[in-house]
Amino acid sequence: MCKRCAYFCPLGLDVAEATRQIRDVLTAAGKPVPYVAKVVDNFLRHGNNVGMPPKVVAMAAKALAKKNRKGEGTGTAALPLRRQALPGAAKRS
Numbered sequence: 001m002c003k004r005c006a007y008f009c010p011l012g013l014d015v016a017e018a019t020r021q022i023r024d025v026l027t028a029a030g031k032p033v034p035y036v037a038k039v040v041d042n043f044l045r046h047g048n049n050v051g052m053p054p055k056v057v058a059m060a061a062k063a064l065a066k067k068n069r070k071g072e073g074t075g076t077a078a079l080p081l082r083r084q085a086l087p088g089a090a091k092r093s
Helices: 004-008 014-030 035-044 054-072
Strands: none
Touching: 004 014, 014 035
């Protein structure tokens, strides 16, 4: 969650934080939100939130970088494709 709503809420409510805490309580009670459970599962299995194979993610990133080099982007994209995965992410082949 981007928490943008918290920055602009005239009442100062942090809806994103409240939502996160509610999801934590539901997960602890054994009733995780199905969408959130799927996103977490995708990340742990594939290293990304949508479950795309790493090769597809790399192809998409390279295509974006190529577009960027052609002047169709901002010129500041970096591709950390060879960096180590985050702790807890499943190893991919």
